[in-house]
Amino acid sequence: MGKACLKWTMLGSLALVFAGCATYPDPATTRQTAEKMVSEDFSAPEPTLLKRLVQDKSQQICSKIGDAKLTQEEAAEVVKLARASIQYPASGKLVGDWKAGDKLAHDGAGDRIQGGRLEKLKENGGLCQNCHALAPGEINVGNVGPSLTGYGLQRGNSEAIAKLTYERIYNAWAYSPCSNMPRLGATRHLTPEQVTHMVAYLLDPQSPINKR
Amino acid sequence: MNIARRTFLKLTGGAGALAAACAAGLVSSGRVLAANWNKTGFESKALADVMKSLGATGATESKDIIITAPDIAENGAVVPVAITSKLPNTQQISIVAEKNPFPLAATFDVSGGGEGYVSARIKMGQTSDVWAVVKADGKYFTARKEIKITVGGCG
Amino acid sequence: MPTTRGGIAAILFACLAAWGAALAQSDDPLGVGRKMLAEDNPGELWIEQGKTLFYQKRGPKNASLEQCDFGMGPGKLDGATARLPRYFPDTDRVQDLESRLLTCMVQLQGFNRDDIVKRAISPGGSNGSDVEALALYITSRSNGMKMNVSLSHQKEHEMFKAGEYLFFRRSGQTDFACVQCHGEANKRIRLQDLIHMTDKKGVQEVVSTWPAYRGAHFVVRTMQWRLYDCFWQMRLPELKYASDTSIALTTYLHYQGNGAVIKVPGFKR
């Protein structure tokens, strides 16, 4: 019996409960119903774009309803899949151009679909500004994610830090399974080269993010 | 370029249009303008010229003028500005956005029982001081307040 | 370079200074403007338009919408939106306001569904669409009333549960579900406040303020647009107007928002 029915029972109207109350479908049925909706209710200029709606294994695990927690096994699997997803730039250089990274960090565009058209730009924006505080004094920044102000000042710019930073941007779930942070490299939203620019933006002492 | 800005640009037709819209010329309109419309003032590009057109050159700052407006406007296309003048016999109130390509946005002539209060909404292309220019008892007074713009709005 | 205590303090100071600069002039640098804009909401200009459209004889069948049943009986609008979405026996579907409106415009007035849907979400900076004005007018007839959505029908239950599932369903290249942005208090995307929808008060704010005047678009927007636009930002394909996915999410939100006092049009930045 569903929550609404229980409430009604408490109101004391048993007849109403039995006459009017339906039972909630079980989770498997709900999943089936909802997945059918998803498969029918979206349109795209090219059929391949509809594949964006299909969940990968990690996304399935990370779609816990309500306050449900990840099990240790699930968390371990997400981390494992994430680690396996990480690709490094062909050059092997993990630290790119901080100026390019600065621009990317403030760019929220690319790859959206509207009016039957795909927003195909030269490159996708990095989306950082939407959720993270960036350079000191910037007002138009979000706070869904932690502040990145002074990121390099706190951590330095050693090779180990560069690698960690690269991996966290490429696939955040390798370190924080199912966090809100998009797996920007792993989902192909950004290229490995773009990720290196973001690394530079975060770590370079000259980057505005590390200015006081 | 951020997302909100993009949405806005969709409405204005691109970055070029945003800049161009801010620089919209009134001169070439060829339309009939209302007789008492302060053409010179509305076409002035510099604060000093606006003040001159209003006859307000050398106006003094006054604490009796209160500008009610946000410190940060979320949308430069709609920036609410209210001006209250406690100066006796307030006759005219103008709203001037200093860094707009054409700073003079509006002039309000108060008469009869009209109080020294007006509220309106203006477009602002960028962060700027907004001036209230008030004529009271034949003299000119000013107040100003900076309004930060995160998404420009000269559409 | 090892991080020293001094370094941390400096960073903290830098962060505080940045915020301080933004906050120095008042406690809420955005609040003044929001309040001023919401007090005098241009969205109200569309209520009369919606009313005219509702009672006008229109469409191939030259009929008004007076016989449209939003769940309280034909033409009974007072409080009707407060109970939507709900199950309608004639269509054997759970429908939200916009999908029900479509049903009536097609059945009573003879309009072509695809034509209405194509125009339902108006271009920004336009005079708005018929559906937007109608949805606002009809919802305004529930102003001051409490949201009171029921799940007594089996299909309403199913919609609610599907909506809940979808609210938490992550997909696409941003890995977003609704909850990634709307699952915590006091969060913002850039400067825009994100409503905390897994919280009663938050979800009540959502369900009581649509349709709303969208300041940056200069037109009235409905819940259908709100959902469509979220999926757009999530980089997902385009949500079909009045689709079951949209109705499921609306059912999920509206039911949880029960008790909220409806006050439309809302004002969104």
Place this chain on the structure above:
Amino acid sequence: MAEPMKIRATLQGDVADVRILMLHPMETGQRKDSKGQVVPMHFIQSVVVTHNGKTVLDTQWSQAVSRNPFLGLRIKGAKAGDKIGVTWVDNKGDKRTDEVTVTPAS
């Protein structure tokens, strides 16, 4: 076509608080529509507010006033039932006049 304004005039003591919303594009003449066509300049230039027929506010606007404009003002010496008239004229010569009566504060 000029749409009706939404005017509220509420008495607070002997002052009428007047709030006016207008439906108008306030086009700058530089904006392009979705087809890339320039939308011609079209904006309200003047709004005159009267109290029982007597002008209390005479405004001049530029295109820097926002789309769907709002105007708020206060009028001294008003009482319930007084007539508040508002007329706007735009650069194309379109105009619109609406009138309301002052209502006591609720």
